[in-house]
Amino acid sequence: MEGGFHGRTLRALSASANPKIKAGFAPLLPGFVRVPYNDAAAIEQAIQANSDIVAVLLEPVQGNAGIIVPDLGYLQKVRQICDRAGCLMMLDEVQTGIGHTGKLFTYQHEDIVPDVLCLAKALGNGIPIGACLVRGAATGLIQPGLQPWGDCHGTQPW
Numbered sequence: 001m002e003g004g005f006h007g008r009t010l011r012a013l014s015a016s017a018n019p020k021i022k023a024g025f026a027p028l029l030p031g032f033v034r035v036p037y038n039d040a041a042a043i044e045q046a047i048q049a050n051s052d053i054v055a056v057l058l059e060p061v062q063g064n065a066g067i068i069v070p071d072l073g074y075l076q077k078v079r080q081i082c083d084r085a086g087c088l089m090m091l092d093e094v095q096t097g098i099g100h101t102g103k104l105f106t107y108q109h110e111d112i113v114p115d116v117l118c119l120a121k122a123l124g125n126g127i128p129i130g131a132c133l134v135r136g137a138a139t140g141l142i143q144p145g146l147q148p149w150g151d152c153h154g155t156q157p158w
């Protein structure tokens with residue numbers, strides 16, 4: 001999404017939208033299509049125009065862009081679009097997860113469930129830790145120790 005921020009590893013930085021935070025890290029990885037945040041129709045148009053889109057990645061509330069809360073129903077619309085298109089719905093709840101919005105996860109305000117959920121920050125209560133939870137079609141795509149993005153620094157099989 002335009003305004004999105006997903007971290008400072010190579011792939012996460014490539015997915016992020018802010019050119020200021022990307023400065024000095026070129027060349028970044030290609031393959032990301034960005035649309036305006038809180039615009040479900042733009043997501044649908046992007047998927048129709050790009051048959052190789054396999055996932056929609058967004059923050060349920062944009063943090064670094066200025067605490068931007070989407071319209072009520074936006075996440076439900078994105079879930080429906082992803083279901084129709086066969087795309088994964090990936091939510092980055094690094095800043096909003098673990099109770100920051102009044103529910104354990106922000107997506108619970110709209111009674112949907114993502115296919116991929118990224119968590120960190122509050123998860124470790126000050127200890128640097130992150131988690132990537134998956135379900136459905138996303139299950140089995142990432143295995144312990146696998147480095148599909150080439151920039152996972154601490155993933156180890158247990």
